[in-house]
Amino acid sequence: MDKQELLVRTAFKLFYTRGIHAVGVNLVLAESGIAKKTLYHHFPSKEHLVEAAIRYRDCSYRAWLISRLEHVPAGRPALLELFNALSDWFHSRVPDIGHFNGCFFINASAEFGDRDNAIHRACAEHKAGMMALIRRHVDELSLSEGRTEEITNLTVLLKEGAISMAHVQGNLNAAFEAKGILENILNGYADE
Incomplete structure (x- = not known):
């Protein structure tokens, strides 16, 4: 791993567990063992390092989630698998993305x-990318455009709500509760 990558990974870990404003550059340097001159060679400011940490998390989170959804058929199975994946994350059973401490993108944008x-825009881009991923699977349901939009928005809201409930209230079953809601709604559409 090169020094730039080590800085980004170290910064992400610290920002995710302690908060961005609570972590100074000197702590990132101490944890990474890299000199201040090297840090500023790669990142002209702390905000640039934060942006790089957000991009790093976006890539690792997206790769993990896409991999999980590729193990099941597209459409309904993938939409339901989304919540199985979230449950594994909430229970810190996903080494690829580490211990669950809420949504880094929500935390950073706050x-x-x-x-x-x-930084806020990079977080919004991540959320838009997640919505697009969900939309691709909703498109597989062959619903009307209005229903497709509705199910996409509902799935995103259930996903975000489950993450919030798991982090803020400690409800580690939130993913399965959200999955049950989505499943009931999808069953209702199948009956139409």
Whole structure:
């Protein structure tokens, strides 16, 4: 692993577990064992390092989730598998993405609330990418455009709500509760 990657991984781990504003550059340097000059060679500011950590998490999280969804048929099975994957994450059973500490993108965007901020925009891009991934599977259901939009939005809201419930309230069963809601709704559409 090169020094730039080590800095990003170390920064991500610290930002995710302690919060971005709570972690100073000196702590990242101490944890990574890399010199300050090297850090500023790769990242002109802490915000650039935060952006890189967000991009790193986006890539690792997206790769993990896509891999999970590829193990089942597209469409309904993949939409339901999404919540099985979330449950594994909530229970910290996913070494690829580490211990569950809520959604890094929600946490980071809360610390950088200005929607024009590059960090906030990077978090929004991640969420849009997740919505697009879900939409691809909803498209496989061959519903009307209105229903497709409705199921996409519902699935995203259930996903985000489950993450929030698991983190904020400690409800580690939230993914399965959300999965049950989605399954009941999909069953209702099948009966139409």
